[in-house]
Amino acid sequence: MRTFSSYIFLGLLLIYSCSTKQEVKNDLTVWVTPFIGSESQDSLSLPSNTFPGATTPFGMIQLSPDTQKDILNTCSGYQWKDSVIYGFSHTHLSGTGISDLYDILILPFTGTKDSIIAKLTASNMNHLRSTFSHEQESASPGYYQVLLNKQINVELTATKNVGFHRYTYQPNAIPRVLVDLDHSLSKRRKWLPFKMIDAQLKVVGPHTLEGYRIVTGWARLRKIYFTIKFSRPIADYWMFRDKRYYPSTDLICGVDNKSPLAVLSFEESKEPLEIQVGISAVSTQNARENMKYQAENKTFNEIQNKADADWERELSKITIEGSNKYKRMFYSAIYRNYLHPNDMADTNGDILLPNYTEDNLGKGNSYYSNFSLWDTYRATHPLLLLTQQERMPAIINSLIRQGEVYGYLPIWGLWGVDNYCMIGNHAVSIIVEAYIKGLRGIDWSRAYEIIKKTLTRDHANSSFFSQVEQYGFYPHDLGYEVASIHLENSYNDWCASIMAKKMGKEKDADFFLKRSMTYRNIYDKQCGFFRPRMSDGSWAEPFDPFRYDGDGDKRYYCEANAWQYLFSVQHDIKGLMQLMNGKEGMEKRLDELFTTVSPTNEINENASGFIGQYAHGNEPSHHNAYLYNYVDKPWKTQRLIRQIISKQYNDSYNGISGNDDMGQTSAWLAFSMMGFYPVNPASGEYALGSPVLDKVIIHLNNGKQFEILIHNQSETNIYVESVSYNGKKLSRPFITHEMIMNGGLLEFYMSENHPH
Incomplete structure (x- = not known):
């Protein structure tokens, strides 16, 4: 009553x-x-x-x-x-x-x-x-x-x-x-x-x-x-x-x-x-x-309206047409990518540095922390480079500043310090990607110096660099999660090599490129997987590609098994293809990845969203569905992208498969709904997929617009019949960052049938 x-x-x-x-x-x-x-x-x-x-x-x-x-x-x-x-x-x-x-x-x-x-x-x-x-x-x-x-x-x-x-x-x-x-x-x-x-x-x-x-x-x-x-x-x-x-x-x-x-x-x-x-x-x-x-002197309602207007401004950098469900999924994904990193600077410009001293950047300047870099280098930061061009210089400069104080770039930056979580120094790839894609407002010589310093001495929780130079690989008996660390750092080495080459530092470029290719030293052609080796050159035992715990004492991989790290060579897909005996061999291994079920139902606490051994709920798998583009079977990519979007995402409270990891899982969704994805972010190239929206306009900071029109898209018309850019038909299922930044029109023509 x-x-x-x-x-x-x-x-x-x-x-x-x-x-x-x-x-x-x-x-x-x-x-x-x-x-x-x-x-x-x-x-x-x-x-x-x-x-x-x-x-x-x-x-x-x-x-x-x-x-x-x-x-x-x-x-x-x-x-x-x-x-x-x-x-x-x-x-x-x-x-x-x-x-x-x-x-x-x-x-x-x-x-x-x-x-x-x-x-x-x-x-x-x-x-x-x-x-x-x-x-x-x-x-x-x-x-x-x-x-x-x-x-x-x-x-x-x-x-x-x-x-x-x-x-x-x-x-x-x-x-x-x-x-x-x-x-x-x-x-x-x-x-x-x-x-x-x-x-x-x-x-x-x-x-x-x-x-x-x-x-x-x-x-x-x-x-x-x-x-x-x-x-x-x-x-x-x-x-x-x-x-x-x-x-x-x-x-x-x-x-x-x-x-x-x-x-x-x-x-x-x-x-x-x-x-x-x-x-x-x-x-x-x-x-x-x-x-x-x-x-x-501001009321609650005034502050709320200002917050709403701030979000409206950021969300409107991409406008779309599509179903109401897809609008909720897309804009919620974009929203989650703008929650981090966080501006830690005070109104007067004061900041707290990683060594707990204070500095002042000047009133109105920003200083960012909270970087889940192992996750977000894959799609979140590429998305920010498309939609947050005015903010990205402060983000990159914050990483550089923190690296200079530490002596190396942060691995997982939290509240201005490094918590040493996860593996690889992916601040390297984020900075290099920004350099390759032409971001302004950065002292790139200063940026390169901290990248080189980061990648040429041991630090934090890894002795990777000295060990790989001595042995040609990171020995299991001298490290932890060594197979995945080797693969992740090989990518960052490659990123450093392309930056060094573009800056005219040929000797450095050769050094980093050579080391980036040492990933081949841990590929076992007998079993067809990347796996750890011991310092005497032998393979670490026991080995089971379905297991997550390695030898029971030290894990071989980070939050994954051998299947989920099998294709983590974004920088050298052609080289990976050669290890797998060409395009047909790589296609076969991809097919096995998406269809093979663990005979022991082995599950890791950090892996979920399974399609075979593909685990969409964790980041090492995120680019894999797009790899069929590289073996001339783009229709398989298109089918998988639609499957993942429909089965692993929705617009309700349980609408994300696995940890969102500061927006990375949502960034995969946002890119894939638009029809393209950065398999290798620092390459400046995007692989095409199967867009679920009807129209997309990316309103670029340079005043231009990149428009995507999708013709005949439906729940059944999931295959791409053809794609054109500014009226010219594309011969490959890829576009470049330069094409986007130049503006123009990308058109997908969809069909119910695929050409297999």
């Missing part, structure tokens, strides 16, 4: 909701569904680990609900299947396979003072949390809304460095707010456990809290400073640490995993309680300045 006060509350929600929707004029943003990827496709698939919260393109603030408290494998903090929310934290990672961030959790709630103190000081302390349902939850770019406990309506929006909360409580309810610095990835993890090193919460005025936390998790010694401003005065507050209540204090500190919490109470009001949270990686003063510059 509803009370009169509940009707008033629902009416207030309707007023606020309608006023917001009337002011926000959406166009392309209406096609984005932030919930896509928030759940696994099935019990055997990896969770895609996306978050639905409020953020701006490449913004530092990513304000989103966390549905778990002690976060282990829910890397985004949110899973669709959950029914409780512990609060809303301000930093997240989208699609990653490992957890971190979740800074400054805030939760609105109600309750008596005595019950709150009892709960937060009990020996078996139950963390505050609220129930919710998806029927009372919504999200769009730059905005998130949910009704907690059927009582408190939560709305979130953001600027680059400031999170905005709007809480509408029921009439006659005393508003309470929890501020929790303890919320984090799990402290119980054996690998990469979270540790609170230092933290502070302080009431600095009737409307304001400030503080910081210094933590170690996936990123080492990570610093975040913040200021929190409330729209009305704090009526009362209670401080806690490690299940103890500290009365009569306005300052609480934390150390050694004993983290501070604060509960704040406010007077009843018919008006919503609004909160602004400014953050900085440098200082509390900078967090204040970020808030002042980005939020002062």
